[in-house]
Amino acid sequence: MSCHTHSSLQPWNTFNLNARAAQISVINDRETLCQLWQESRVAQQPVLILGEGSNVLFLEDFSGHVLINRIQGIEISETEENWHLHIGAGENWHQLVEHTLKTGIAGLENLALIPGCAGSAPIQNIGAYGIEFNRVCEYVDIVELSTGNTMRMSSAECEFGYRDSIFKHRYQEGYAIVAVGLILAKKWKPILSYGDLTKLDPASVTPQHVFDAVCHMRRSKLPDPKVTGNAGSFFKNPVIDAEKAQALLQYYPSMPHYPQADGSMKLAAGWLIDQCHLKGLREGGAMVHQQQALVLINVEDATGNDVVRLAHEVRTQVGNKFDIWLEPEVRFICATGEVNAVEVIA
Ligand code: FAD
Ligand code: EPU
Numbered sequence: 185m186s187c188h189t190h191s192s193l194q195p196w197n198t199f200n201l202n203a204r205a206a207q208i209s210v211i212n213d214r215e216t217l218c219q220l221w222q223e224s225r226v227a228q229q230p231v232l233i234l235g236e237g238s239n240v241l242f243l244e245d246f247s248g249h250v251l252i253n254r255i256q257g258i259e260i261s262e263t264e265e266n267w268h269l270h271i272g273a274g275e276n277w278h279q280l281v282e283h284t285l286k287t288g289i290a291g292l293e294n295l296a297l298i299p300g301c302a303g304s305a306p307i308q309n310i311g312a313y314g315i316e317f318n319r320v321c322e323y324v325d326i327v328e329l330s331t332g333n334t335m336r337m338s339s340a341e342c343e344f345g346y347r348d349s350i351f352k353h354r355y356q357e358g359y360a361i362v363a364v365g366l367i368l369a370k371k372w373k374p375i376l377s378y379g380d381l382t383k384l385d386p387a388s389v390t391p392q393h394v395f396d397a398v399c400h401m402r403r404s405k406l407p408d409p410k411v412t413g414n415a416g417s418f419f420k421n422p423v424i425d426a427e428k429a430q431a432l433l434q435y436y437p438s439m440p441h442y443p444q445a446d447g448s449m450k451l452a453a454g455w456l457i458d459q460c461h462l463k464g465l466r467e468g469g470a471m472v473h474q475q476q477a478l479v480l481i482n483v484e485d486a487t488g489n490d491v492v493r494l495a496h497e498v499r500t501q502v503g504n505k506f507d508i509w510l511e512p513e514v515r516f517i518c519a520t521g522e523v524n525a526v527e528v529i530a
Pocket of ligand 2: 311312313314378379405415416417418419420421440452453454455458475476477478513
């Protein structure tokens, strides 16, 4: 374990915001995680558990202890039909995707290049290019931080939804994810439904082709956080009722729209923002990305407040034009912990 006091959070958030924390510790095991959480509780100090900080916005300095989860370990076993992977929560997700492909295990390639830790993947049920985490999840191991007791939750118990799971609700406070279990079929079926993947030939395509195509598409649209601070899609794609979607389609026949299993319609928030001509809009050091309007970037020493003012402007303009009120995907963190992001930008 390494521990730093009054340290910058800049290396620990992909927005590259220069907030500070009273204390930052990098944790390699479950016992230390629980022990530090309990000590902070006794000291009445707020605690924040982080993976790679790729889905958080620091609104100000954090007054408590930030615990960076680096619990490692990849164990692979097999049955006749499936591979079973047990992954420490602090493993890097993209390196895991690469590692499985190199080992001859397919099934994660559509989720290549998503930043963050494997243990964070279930929290918002990461998704991209036609698949979501729940499709490969067998279980999630969590620890109750006050007791050290662990629980194994089946995929069904995780209540996965679009950018949602039970870890944003009932198991958000007082619990940490310490490992995830993945199940991948040995008989590989490519998923080629999204974007340029539809151009690949299902008869000859390999997992490596899909991986390469996904990496290429992502690199052409999304800014690399190592170069330009960002947290991926800033807002969730809105899901609206079919009637309202049909009314909008009358006016905007080319509007991207994705019918959902329950009859509702998912729209592309990036397209809505783009229609308001907001690419390049700037507030202080924060800007709407020129290649992908759904991404807000830190162009020049942005503060959390710059990003909040920009998000407010984007939400207001889209709301006024379409009567659709965008909700952040990114988690907002104030001095004492998470706050309601919609309330902050409304
Ligand atoms: P963090 O940002 O560190 O944490 C996120 C939240 O989870 C915080 O509230 C934190 O307190 C909590 N948390 C973290 N670890 C634990 C734990 N072990 N136990 C309990 N709570 C914990 N997401 C997608 O779904 N699809 C994409 O295509 C995608 N593309 C992206 C592209 C870019 C360039 C970027 C920067 C982000 C993108 N994201 C995407 C968002 C992000 O990668 C995911 O949300 C990722 O899972 C976050 O992982 P993290 O380790 O960085 O989490
Ligand atoms: N579009 C525009 N203008 C823009 C951006 C997008 O017109 O500035 C249009 C595109 O042309 C396309 C549609 O909007 O028709 C959707 O765009 P894209 O394929 O880029 O996907 P997205 O809906 O913007 C979602 C996820 C991404 C994920 C991609 C690929 C959400 C909130 N975002 O983005 O996830 O990588 O699909 O599957 O669901 C993330 O969550 O951080 C993230 C990056």
